[in-house]
Amino acid sequence: MRRLAVPALVAVLAVALVGLLVFGVLQTTDDRSLKDAIAAGRKPAAHDAALPQLDGDGTRRLADFRGGLVVVNFFASWCEPCEDEAPILAGLQRELERREAGTVVGVAVDDASDDTRRFVRRHGLAFPILRDVDRELANAYRVTGLPETYVIDGDGRIVAGQTGVITQRWVDARVGPLLEAATAGAR
Amino acid sequence: MSRPLPPRVAPAAALARALGALALALAALALAAPAAPGATPKTDLKTIEDQVMCVVCRTPLSVADGPQAAAQRRLIARWIAQGMSEQEIKDALVAEYGERVLALPDDDGFALAAYLVPIAVVAGALVLAAVALPRWRRRARAAAAAPGPAAAPELTAADARRLDEELRRFDG
Numbered sequence: 001m002r003r004l005a006v007p008a009l010v011a012v013l014a015v016a017l018v019g020l021l022v023f024g025v026l027q028t029t030d031d032r033s034l035k036d037a038i039a040a041g042r043k044p045a046a047h048d049a050a051l052p053q054l055d056g057d058g059t060r061r062l063a064d065f066r067g068g069l070v071v072v073n074f075f076a077s078w079c080e081p082c083e084d085e086a087p088i089l090a091g092l093q094r095e096l097e098r099r100e101a102g103t104v105v106g107v108a109v110d111d112a113s114d115d116t117r118r119f120v121r122r123h124g125l126a127f128p129i130l131r132d133v134d135r136e137l138a139n140a141y142r143v144t145g146l147p148e149t150y151v152i153d154g155d156g157r158i159v160a161g162q163t164g165v166i167t168q169r170w171v172d173a174r175v176g177p178l179l180e181a182a183t184a185g186a187r
Numbered sequence: 188m189s190r191p192l193p194p195r196v197a198p199a200a201a202l203a204r205a206l207g208a209l210a211l212a213l214a215a216l217a218l219a220a221p222a223a224p225g226a227t228p229k230t231d232l233k234t235i236e237d238q239v240m241c242v243v244c245r246t247p248l249s250v251a252d253g254p255q256a257a258a259q260r261r262l263i264a265r266w267i268a269q270g271m272s273e274q275e276i277k278d279a280l281v282a283e284y285g286e287r288v289l290a291l292p293d294d295d296g297f298a299l300a301a302y303l304v305p306i307a308v309v310a311g312a313l314v315l316a317a318v319a320l321p322r323w324r325r326r327a328r329a330a331a332a333a334p335g336p337a338a339a340p341e342l343t344a345a346d347a348r349r350l351d352e353e354l355r356r357f358d359g
Contacts (some may be wrong), residue, residue, distance in 0.1 A: 020304070024297045078254040109241045110255060112262050112283045134285040172207070 023084040035143050035157065035161060038150075043157040046070075047140035047152070054108065054116055054129035062137075062152065065128070068102030069151040069178055073166075074138055076111040077119035081165035088122035088168055093127045101182040103127055103155075108137045109146060149174055154182070226240045230273040237264050238277065259284075 037044045048057040062070055074090055075082040093104045106128040108116040113131060120129060132138050141150060144163075151160040151174065160174040233249070235354065241251030241259060248259055262283070266276045280288045 009315070020300055024300070042224070078258040080254070110284060112258065115258055115262075133283070135287075 002042070004183075006147045006150055008089065034158075035163065037099060038158055040163040043159055046072075046152040046156050046158050047137065049132075049136040051080040051130035051132055051137060053121055054106075054113060054131055056118070060128065060130060062105060063156065065103050065105055066152075066156055068100070068173070070097070070102055071175065072107060072128065072141075072150045072152060073104060073105045074109050074132075074141070074143050074146055074148045075119075076109055076146050077115040077121065078111065082119075082147045083123075085147060085149075085165045085167075086119070086125065088166060088171060089127070090123060090125055091168075092171055093125070095179065099174065099179060101179055105130060107132050107137055109135060150177060153178065195260050227270055229270060230267060230276065232260065232264055234273060235267075235276055236260070236288050238273075239263075239280055239288050242288050247290055259288075261352060280331050 009148060046062060048062045052059050052062050065183040069153060071089070071092060073085075075086075089104050089106070096102045096104065106120075106125065106127060108129060108133045109121075111131075116129065116131070119125075130137075135143075141148065147165060149162045149166050150158050153159045159178060162170055162174070203333060221258050232253070236249040237247065239248050239259070240246065241256040243255040244251045244253055256289065259280075263276060263280070266279060277289065
């Protein structure tokens with residue numbers, strides 16, 4: 001029995017080490033379950049978090065903007081593709097406002113507030129900007145790169161998503177019908 | 188012969204031009220003014236870089252490259268120029284980027300292992316030593332107290348003779 005004690009201890013330690021490695025690999029593996037669910041049209045429930053506003057006191061949640069479409073855009077001022085899509089988002093916000101069909105919500109990730117402000121001014125963005133300082137919302141949406149965009153319907157369900165830069169074609173194809181539906185529903 | 192008069196300047200335009208000149212002069216003065224006593228650098232970029240992470244690349248800022256690392260360096264350089272201390276800059280970085288900007292592992296998820304594994308290893312080693320050391324000492328004491336190896340039995344006269352013969356044959 002005593003002779004087995006040391007090999008047993010070594011075996012337990014080896015198993016614990018392997019377990020730790022497996023856990024680590026699983027933790028760092030990109031979880032695509034949300035993206036897959038959106039792609040499969042399953043409309044997963046939108047994640048939410050109370051985040052500080054870029055300008056203004058207090059925090060706001062995505063649920064605060066519910067009622068119409070909420071286009072959540074994760075971005076940063078240092079992200080070059082974010083520069084490319086900013087005019088498209090500005091145009092989309094104008095369209096959403098014109099139709100009273102919702103809003104774009106920018107979520108600045110890994111970005112200093114002054115840099116974000118300059119970015120917002122440079123592109124004339126007129127939609128609410130929240131600061132995800134601790135990556136709370138970005139992690140919930142499994143954001144691994146910037147930009148990423150999600151469209152949430154009036155029921156708080158994610159109906160479209162884009163990993164990487166959005167184009168006007170994407171907006172027309174994925175947000176356009178939702179806008180039409182929202183506008184028709186409001187009539 | 189009369190010289191043409193210079194074009195008349197409207198009073199409002201003259202006022203605007205004077206205000207513009209004043210603004211320019213003030214801006215020039217602000218740029219040329221020596222740094223305020225509070226703006227004396229209290230730390231340097233290298234010191235801060237060694238203690239913080241590039242929040243996107245997840246590597247120390249001192250070795251990080253890319254647009255986010257550049258943005259962080261610009262921010263830190265600006266704060267250094269404003270005379271902020273090392274701790275003030277680190278606190279401000281946490282306010283901008285969260286706790287993960289500090290070059291310490293996270294205390295949740297898999298990163299928690301960075302804290303727990305060394306503790307577990309040291310605790311395991313201590314337990315092992317506490318169990319094994321007394322046992323080894325007991326064994327060593329017992330070995331010291333035991334009599335020496337038993338003396339080889341003496342050969343009988345016949346065996347001695349046979350051994351001598353064998354050896355002679357072997358040598359011969």
